[in-house]
Amino acid sequence: MAAQAADIEVLHWWTSGGEAKALGELIKKLESGGHRWRDFPVLGGGGDNAAILLKTRVVSGYPPTAAQIKGPEIQQWAKENYLATVTEAAKAQDWDSSLPKVVAAAMKYQGRYVAAPVNVHRVNWMWINTAALKKAGVEPPTSWDDLFKVADALQKAGIIPIAHGGQPWQDFTVFESIVLGQGGAGFYNKVFVELDAASIQSPTMAKALETFRKTRQYMDKGTPNREWNAATAMVIKGQAAIQFMGDWAKGEFSRAGKVPGQDYLCLPAPGTEKSYSYNIDSFAFFRQRQDDAKKAQADLAAALMSPEFQETFNLAKGSIPVRTNANMSKFDACAQRSASDFKSTAEAGTLVPSIAHHMAAPEVVFSGMQNAVSAFFNEGASISETQARLVAAAKAAEVRE
Incomplete structure (x- = not known):
């Protein structure tokens, strides 16, 4: 021994x-x-x-x-x-x-x-309060365009459509699900794994950024610096209807005694049903x-x-x-x-590493991209400026080599 x-x-x-x-x-x-x-x-x-x-x-x-x-x-x-x-x-x-x-x-x-x-951990989850959707008379969204229609109905019903914590990593978490949902796994890998400049500067990425910015109008004024679990609590209580977050959020629902399929739904983020971003x-x-x-x-x-x-x-x-x-x-x-x-x-080859959770790219690339996305979301940077910053962050990998 x-x-x-x-x-x-x-x-x-x-x-x-x-x-x-x-x-x-x-x-x-x-x-x-x-x-x-x-x-x-x-x-x-x-x-x-x-x-x-x-x-x-x-x-x-x-x-x-x-x-x-x-x-x-x-x-x-x-x-x-x-x-x-x-x-x-x-x-x-x-x-x-x-x-x-x-x-x-x-x-x-x-x-x-x-x-x-x-x-x-699956990152591309969408957590939904079932009672909130019922009150607004809507079904779970299946596309990002559909999400905005659902969000409009939720606002009219007096419910915050999207619970979010305004921290850089949470911003990046939502953004990666939008890129995956609108571009697909192949495009996602081109951008975040292969760090392909042409893909980052493409109309598809511009559309993802535009969609990302639009989600902001469906979040409440208390979003800045909110912790992720506080945002989850808003969905649990029915103050908000939807949160985009990894499956660590499920622990909050479980501790509150909520039952999946009854009190809340766990669904892939819009457009990502056949993809899976992992941490x-x-x-x-x-x-x-x-x-x-x-x-x-x-x-x-x-x-x-x-x-x-x-x-x-x-x-x-x-x-x-x-x-x-x-x-x-x-x-x-x-x-x-x-x-x-x-x-x-x-x-199927649609399992992709989470960029927001350090799985897809070297740390120097991750940091640059997260900063660019957060600046776009919170400080009003333009789409073209943000695409240029994302390309610069991707090139940092070459410098590291």
Whole structure:
């Protein structure tokens, strides 16, 4: 046992009640195998604080066993030769056949697994208060043009059509769903993954920006700086009818005792029924000197991807298991639809990484694009000026290379 036991230090930002509870199950599983868990939690749900601390530790020569890292940043850490491989653990659990190809590719560097995915959040959700729609005498919108007709009816009924929190990341979340709904998955990938300048400057992008700006007239005056969960509460209470937000919003409905299909609807944002923008929590593994530490990494990778942990953790977090062969019987209707759509869009090639949640582009590109979108929405920048700023942000990726 001594040869196998090792300290497992994991840097993460899972500090909420449900997340901490689920993490406790992971700790028990690993400690029952003889390892010693050394928790390294960092407050701040977006992970910005964690990223700063991680860089300090790695540069100082004392990397943690694993750290919560998302999207293209995994590839960047690997490119700089800081990450270890967990390919043997991946082979033992057959990750290649249980993960969508786009997800597996994000966890690999030069064909070898360097990170393990934990869950999937769907970002392109539309949350609707059913009583609000009934009061206005309208049905859920199926296109963005339809949304504005529904919004007009809601305003006449004295209901705020769209609940929104005026923070840059929330603005970007709504915008990515509009781009996906109006341009489709292929166009979305051209803009946010391939960073194609011609697509960014196209009439389709101009139309998406125009649509995005129009949504503002259906939001209330209290929008600026509102937290996302406060906007969700407006929908729960019927003060507002619709919110565009990822499935972490579902936790707010659940805690309020609301039932999907009765009190509220979870539907893909208009025009995105056959697409799925995803946000994935994942852990990357840093190079270790000792053999027992390397064994501990393999055990951690296996535990994170085990069907038991995937179920326990995601039931607590509101997300769904990343494994396409997961048992969804204990999950609610929203999660079951999410899992079904996740699998079907993966097969159809319309599963896309969320730009608003750090999955699609390097950090320098993400920051520039988010700033451009937020300035357009809040400061009145023109469509052409915003397209030029988005192109400039995309080119920042070339500079980084």
